[in-house]
Amino acid sequence: MSGLGAEAYRVQAGAELGHLLTWLGPEDTLRGMFFRSLQDAMLTLLGEAAMEACLEEVTGERDFVDFFAYPAVDFLRMVRRAAWLMEERGCEGQETLRMLGHLGTAAFLLSPAGRAMDVLASGTPRRVLENLPMAYQMMSPKGGPVSVTTLGPTRARVNFSRDVLPCAYLEGQLEALLKKAGARGVRIEGRRVGAFSSEFLLSWTEGD
Template structure:
């Protein structure tokens, strides 16, 4: 179970705002993550919700491979989470779903295909290469595994702007995409922009 800095929706929204304030214009993410979130919003909330999220982010046309300020993604994500929380088990449920969608979009991109080819069906190789894959998708942060067993690891993220619930969805999705079974992911925030994830699979 994810343990956040705040458990309430209001606290989670405020946490996203603090993250946004910590970001600079040089902290960027590829448009595929924006589009993936908008796909979730459109599916569950309709065109009006999509328009509202685009307006908040100040982005009306999004190129999946272009880099955009992560501060805009945080605005979009916060609005999406508030709009969809009643349908997806609260604020963190929305973030988790957004993370899962991000994995779907990433795996189908040229960056994700390179990662899956390098991993060659091995969850360990996947996690070892995941930090490099993140660097192809975002301009900030550091990510790496610490091995705790043959089929378990603690995955470390430093200076990442998305909450642990989002990356729980990402990590669950990418391990399942490589063919891992009975995947378990439990994330925790250790600081505003730092998080750690206990991973296991069969």
């Protein structure tokens, strides 16, 4: 954690979620796999009551199908409720979002839909990053292009031109993908570079 205190991180996480919820429209969607993986993560972390509390934030359909598209604002409301519930257990905002992104992605990769996409999330860390633009387009159909720049054998920069997820959540997703590919010592630093664009610097060591 940087020099920012836990309260500053909480405010930062809440401000980013508030910004996204304010500006996203009905055309911004996410696949049902995001919703289902968040359900699984909350069920594992806090139990059925917490999972149901998150589902109360959904205004429409609650029986999610992995490859169907649903309003991104509903997912962000679920994420916000999940973060509040985790904060009640002593977790700070940014770390909670990172954890949810990691656990949600790990849960998805074990699902039938995740196994169907396994070819895009398997191999070496560099291969996974090479496939990331295609995988992101499948998971977030209304998202903008993703670019991956190799900075060295175990370093890369990832730019999302239009993403609808908090930076910390995306950090957790990227970490889960790299670790599945055998990466160790993963370090990810993300930041907003525009209203809906973000940049991530990644480094890791190769597994045995």
